[in-house]
Amino acid sequence: MTSQVSSDGGFGIYIHWPFCAAKCPYCDFNSHVRHQPVDQSRFADAFERELSHFADLTKGKVVQSIFFGGGTPSLMEPATVERILSKVSDLWTVDPEAEISLEANPSSVEADRFKGYRAAGVNRVSLGVQSLIDSDLRLLGRLHDAKTARSAIEIARSTFPRLSFDLIYARPDQTLAGWEVELKQALDLAADHMSLYQLTIEEGTPYFQLFHAGKLKIPEPDLGAAFYELTQDITANAGLPAYEVSNHAKPGAECRHNLVYWRYGDYVGVGPGAHGRLSVGVNRLATSTERHPETWLENVEHNGHGMIESFGLNEEEQGDEFLLMGLRLTEGIDLTRYERFASRSIDPRRLNDLLEHGMVEEIGENRVRATREGFFVLDAVVADLAA
Ligand SMILES: C[S@@+](CC[C@H](N)C(=O)[O-])C[C@H]1O[C@@H](n2cnc3c(N)ncnc32)[C@H](O)[C@@H]1O
Ligand code: SF4
Incomplete structure (x- = not known):
């Protein structure tokens, strides 16, 4: 059975x-389109109830980050966000420096709503820009064009202390030269x-069908790798190096919420289809909630939570998850923490093999990380270390 694994990777709350x-x-996130207005006050009631449920399991923890993800959280009324944030403050101690992020789609950015989120306490926005080229945005099925994306960036910049945005690359028919211009x-x-x-x-996505019907051409693996390399070089030269496979920041501006996941910290996940990892007594619990929004809503109204799964992870599972998450980071993993989660150390012969082949490297005492070569075959590296 599992040993005590109180996590020191931080504590965050995810709201879906x-x-x-x-x-x-292209998207397989748990996101749904409704042609009737969503009853936001009913959803806010349910979020409040589910937060109370999880607060009972995580008493005494200090919240370092809160993340509104989706779906499209920028379709939430500021009042809905405000109710959720004040409930979190009622239930937990929130670090005064906590990062409070919200994902926004450029098409639903509206300056007044942004001001409302800011007033509610949101201090960081992540915009789903995806591309700065109109024809590619249409191909991606997006509702915004590049001009709208640029103006959303401006509004977000002037409203929030911190801002990030997402781009998707290695898109159908994209060239390396085109990506270089766009990324710059x-x-x-x-x-x-x-x-x-x-x-x-x-x-399960329309892109999957098109791809397998030969109607969507995306870069072959070798070209995909070249896109990745180019991305690493350009961002590093511009002072925004990768700190994780797909995430780039000025040193100190890393997304604290995502760091909680990758450092294998504790997080509560509320809302439809949210996942959590909680150190409770001697167990590290994996939780997940009902995915279908209205079924989740009814479950919360009847039971006080929408959880459909909650089970203790065994040592092997914890060790595997720790490696899978931590090796995505350029800061790598602490081998002592691995031993605490897995109740064993990494097989020294396997580690040496990977070191010799240049797939991982030692960084300081007791830490290892994947090399650039290792990142290309990260799943295999993790599988090897976990064996
Ligand atoms: C859950 S989405 C939320 C953001 C927001 N709804 C939006 O799309 O603007 C988070 C990000 O995942 C990325 N994403 C989603 N599906 C992807 C895919 N199939 N391949 C690569 N990136 C993807 C997009 O960049 C997106 O901004
Ligand atoms: S807007 Fe974002 S979450 Fe919604 S379907 Fe598109 S990529 Fe997925």
């Missing part, structure tokens, strides 16, 4: 808003953080 104005053809334009617009995701073809 599961609605979008339209479904993007993006860096001119950037504040101190950007998320740059390589397009992935997710099962």
Whole structure:
């Protein structure tokens, strides 16, 4: 059975808003389009109740980050955000320096709503820009054009102390030269953080069908790797190096919420389809909630929570998750923490093998991280270390 694994990777709260104005053809997040208005005050009641449920399991913890993700949280009324944040403050101690982030779509950015989020306590926004080229935005099924994206960046910059935006690269028919120009334009617009995701073809999406029908051409793996390398070089030269596979920041401006995940800290996940990891007594619990928004709502109204799964992870599972998360970071992992989670050390022969092959490197005492070569085959590196 598991040993005590009180986590020192921080504590955060994730809130999932599961609605979008339209479904993007590449996206497999838990996001739904509704043609009737969503009853936000009923949802806010349910978020409050589910937060209370999780507060009972995490008494005494200090909240270092709160993240509104989706879906499209910028479709939330500021009053809904405000109610959730004040409930969090009632239930936990919130660090005065806590990072409070909200994901926003450029198409739903509206200066007044942004001011309302800011007044409610949001101090960081992450905008889903995806591309700065109109024809590519149309291909991605986005509701905004590049001009709207630029103006959303301006509004966000003048409203919030911290700002990030997302781009997707290695898109259909994209060239390296085209990406270089676009990424440099993006860096001119950037504040101190950007998320740059390589397009992935997710099962069950329209892109998946098109791809397998031969109607969507994305870069072959070798070209994909060249896109990745180019992205690393350009961002590093511009002072926004990668601190994780897809995330780039000026040193000190890393997204604290995501660091909680990757450092294998504790997080509460509320809302439809949210996941959590909680150190409770001697167990590290994995929780997940009902995905379907209205079913989740009814479950919370009947039971006080929408949780459909809650189980203690065994040592092997904890060790595997710790490696899977931590090796995404350029700061790498602390081998002593691995031993605490997994109740064993990494097989020294396997570690040496990976060191010799240049897949991982030692950084200081008791820390290792993936090398650039290792990042290309990260799943295999993790599998090897976990074996
Ligand atoms: C959950 S979305 C939320 C952001 C917001 N709804 C939006 O789309 O503007 C988070 C980010 O994941 C990225 N993303 C979603 N699906 C992806 C895919 N199939 N491949 C690469 N990136 C993806 C997009 O960059 C997106 O901004
Ligand atoms: S807006 Fe964001 S969450 Fe919604 S479908 Fe598009 S990518 Fe997914």
